Amino acid sequence: MMIKGTTKNLGVMGWPIAHSLSPVLQNAAIAAADLDYTYMALPVKPEALAAAVNGLKALQFRGFNVTIPHKTAIMPLLDEIDKDARIIGAVNTVVNDDGKLTGYNTDVTGFIDAMLARGFNPKAKEVVLLGAGGAARAVVWGLIKSGVKAINIGVRNPKKVQPLADEFSNYGSITVFNWDDENFSAKLAQADLLVNTTPLGMAPKIDAMPPVDWKLVKKTAFVYDIIYTPAETKFLREAREHGHETLNGEGMLTGQGAAAFSKWTGVKPDIDVMKQALRDALLG
Numbered sequence: 001m002m003i004k005g006t007t008k009n010l011g012v013m014g015w016p017i018a019h020s021l022s023p024v025l026q027n028a029a030i031a032a033a034d035l036d037y038t039y040m041a042l043p044v045k046p047e048a049l050a051a052a053v054n055g056l057k058a059l060q061f062r063g064f065n066v067t068i069p070h071k072t073a074i075m076p077l078l079d080e081i082d083k084d085a086r087i088i089g090a091v092n093t094v095v096n097d098d099g100k101l102t103g104y105n106t107d108v109t110g111f112i113d114a115m116l117a118r119g120f121n122p123k124a125k126e127v128v129l130l131g132a133g134g135a136a137r138a139v140v141w142g143l144i145k146s147g148v149k150a151i152n153i154g155v156r157n158p159k160k161v162q163p164l165a166d167e168f169s170n171y172g173s174i175t176v177f178n179w180d181d182e183n184f185s186a187k188l189a190q191a192d193l194l195v196n197t198t199p200l201g202m203a204p205k206i207d208a209m210p211p212v213d214w215k216l217v218k219k220t221a222f223v224y225d226i227i228y229t230p231a232e233t234k235f236l237r238e239a240r241e242h243g244h245e246t247l248n249g250e251g252m253l254t255g256q257g258a259a260a261f262s263k264w265t266g267v268k269p270d271i272d273v274m275k276q277a278l279r280d281a282l283l284g
């Protein structure tokens with residue numbers, strides 16, 4: 001696709017940004033939809049965030065994604081923040097309507113839609129969440145919005161995660177455990193859905209995984225890892241070998257991008273094209 005005088009600009013700001021897969025995902029979707037847009041990586045150091053946001057506004061960018069380390073820092077620089085993003089406390093997508101900037105969080109839709117697309121509906125289900133860092137906030141809110149029965153978080157450092165649990169307790173049942181605690185084993189045995197949000201097992205340290213005694217876990221439990229490199233983590237491989245349905249993080253990543261694309265262009269992207277572009281990029 002040719003960049004022309006009429007081409008509308010999109011991008012992703014982060015630091016570092018060279019590793020980002022978003023340009024690949026978005027430009028594949030733009031080409032497939034034959035739209036006059038382009039999407040670029042925008043290296044923005046933390047101290048340059050406000051200048052960068054004003055710059056993109058001045059340049060009439062249609063919108064942009066925001067990634068580490070700016071997802072929370074950008075919030076006071078925006079004119080409006082969507083409810084999901086406000087509750088999660090992080091923005092990953094900004095839409096520019098003639099100089100009015102609105103922040104959204106599409107990680108939450110990405111996470112939930114990928115699971116629904118695989119035929120697992122978390123409504124009224126018991127969930128065990130392993131790890132609770134930045135990404136887990138969108139996961140927790142997505143699960144609560146989906147009407148889960150309870151979320152039991154297993155982590156190595158419960159004290160650190162208690163504030164998150166206290167905050168989200170306003171919306172649903174959420175409890176934090178040390179994952180070595182036997183009370184946590186009881187929750188593992190009740191779980192209908194297990195979600196890994198730790199980086200354990202992510203390349204290059206592919207031999208790691210969060211501690212899960214598969215003997216305890218119900219055979220019908222659905223097992224979801226939000227990691228996408230490798231495509232099958234040790235956690236997912238063991239789950240599959242124990243007969244569980246599994247899902248990796250590719251759909252979440254593609255889904256957050258697809259939701260952002262729709263907000264900017266008003267067009268639903270070809271999600272299969274995005275998935276294929278992501279897979280090719282990961283293999284390449």
Ligand code: NAP
Pocket residue numbers: 107110131132133134135136155156157160197198199200202226227228249250252253254256
């Ligand atoms: P994060 O903020 O660093 O949080 C990671 C969580 O895992 C924390 O609870 C942390 O506990 C725990 N953890 C980290 N290392 C651990 C270890 N060695 N042993 C035990 N617990 C450990 O990371 P994040 O940004 O949430 O990202 C987590 C993972 O999700 C990454 O692999 C990332 O690639 C993936 N992700 C995927 C998508 C997607 O679209 N598919 C989106 C976002 C993130 P402590 O606080 O005790 O360190």
